[in-house]
Amino acid sequence: MKYIVLLNGLPYTGDIVKDGYVFCCDGAYAWAKDKIAIDENVGDFDSLHETPVPPPAYVYPAEKNYTDGEIAVRRAIEAGADEIELYGGFGLRSDHFLGNLHLLYLAYRNGVPARLISEREEIFWGEGLVGLNGYKGKTLSIVPFGANAHIIESSGLKYPLQELDLVYGSTRGISNIAECDGAHIFAQGCVLVIINRGGKL
Numbered sequence: 179m180k181y182i183v184l185l186n187g188l189p190y191t192g193d194i195v196k197d198g199y200v201f202c203c204d205g206a207y208a209w210a211k212d213k214i215a216i217d218e219n220v221g222d223f224d225s226l227h228e229t230p231v232p233p234p235a236y237v238y239p240a241e242k243n244y245t246d247g248e249i250a251v252r253r254a255i256e257a258g259a260d261e262i263e264l265y266g267g268f269g270l271r272s273d274h275f276l277g278n279l280h281l282l283y284l285a286y287r288n289g290v291p292a293r294l295i296s297e298r299e300e301i302f303w304g305e306g307l308v309g310l311n312g313y314k315g316k317t318l319s320i321v322p323f324g325a326n327a328h329i330i331e332s333s334g335l336k337y338p339l340q341e342l343d344l345v346y347g348s349t350r351g352i353s354n355i356a357e358c359d360g361a362h363i364f365a366q367g368c369v370l371v372i373i374n375r376g377g378k379l
Contacts, residue, residue: 179198179199179257179258179259179260179261180197180198180199180259180260180261180262180263181198181199181200181201181250181254181257181259181261181262181263182194182196182198182199182200182201182214182262182263182264182265183201183203183247183250183251183254183262183263183264183265184200184201184202184203184206184207184210184214184216184264184265184266185203185206185246185247185264185265185266185267185274185278186203186204186205186206186225186246186266186270187266187267187268187269187270187271187274187275187278188266188268188269188270188296189208189209189210189266190209190210190213190265190266190295190296190297191297192297194213194214194265196214196215198261198263199217199218199254199257200214200215200216200217200218201216201217201218201219201220201250201253201254202216202218202219202220202230203219203220203221203246203247203249203250204219204220204221204222204223204224204225204226204246205225205226206266207219207226207228207230208226208228209266210265210266211230211231216230216231216232217232218232218234218235219231219232219233219234220234220238220246220249220250220253221234221237221238221246221249221250222237222238222239222240222242222246223237224240245274245277247264247267247274247277247278247281248277248281248284251264251281251284251285251292252284254285254290255284255285255288255290259285259290260290260291261290261291261292262285262290262291262292262293263292263293263295264278264281264282264292264293264294264295265295265296267281267294267296268294268296268299278294279294279301279323279370281294282294282301282302282303282370283303283323283324283368285303286302286303286305286368295375296375297375297376298374298375298376299372299373299374299375300372300373300375301370301371301372301373302370302371303323303368303369303370303371304320304363304365304368304369304370304371305365305367305368305369306364306365307362307363307364308362308363308364308365308369308371309360309361309362310334310335310356310360310361310362310363310371311359311360311361312359313356313359313361313373314356314357314358314359314361315355315356315357316355316356316373316374316375317353317354317355317373317374318354318355318356318371318372318373318374319351319352319353319354319371319372320339320344320351320354320363320365320369320370320371320372321344321351321352321369321370321372322344322345322346322351322367322368322369322370323368323369323370324368325367325368326343326344326345326346326367327343327344327365327366327367327368327369328341328342328343328344328365328366328367329341329342329343329344329351329363329364329365329366329369330364330365330366331363331364332361332362332363332364333360333361333362334356334357334358334360334361334362335354335355335356335357335361335363336354336355336356336357337354337355339351339354339363344367344369351369
């Protein structure tokens with residue numbers, strides 16, 4: 179089952195298709211309440227000044243070890259999610275944005291593909307054979323995150339990646355272009371794939 183997690187970053191202004199269970203985290207309710215039907219509101223609600231609908235079954239303490247987004251992602255994983263989409267996770271606070279990248283990793287390490295989506299970008303984790311399906315003509319970047327990575331080979335990219343080390347302190351891997359819908363890379367080590375949803379920059 180797909181889970182959709184709505185986060186309290188910059189409001190997502192695009193359309194969201196309700197094709198899964200929707201968790202809304204705390205202040206995200208302000209931008210999401212008229213956009214998509216919410217199944218469950220989650221969090222400590224320290225940044226929301228109204229009672230959300232549906233009312234939360236449990237209000238977490240404001241002083242806790244996990245962000246509201248991590249609570250929602252962990253609950254989605256525990257519920258057997260086979261896919262997670264996160265919206266509203268960009269902007270406002272850089273620390274939360276970096277934390278949201280770690281939520282992608284949390285899902286990935288638990289065998290659940292997850293994507294952080296804005297109007298212009300889509301970010302996901304990859305390791306081993308990483309399919310880049312459906313991105314023909316899109317600008318994409320592949321960067322190491324957590325440790326250096328090595329790209330063994332690629333297919334369908336304007337700038338082929340062959341036996342390439344992606345290391346901290348270098349911008350190699352930034353601004354490639356998918357030339358077909360079936361592009362892929364094969365990576366040793368984890369990488370973040372960042373897709374420009376609006377096309378070439």
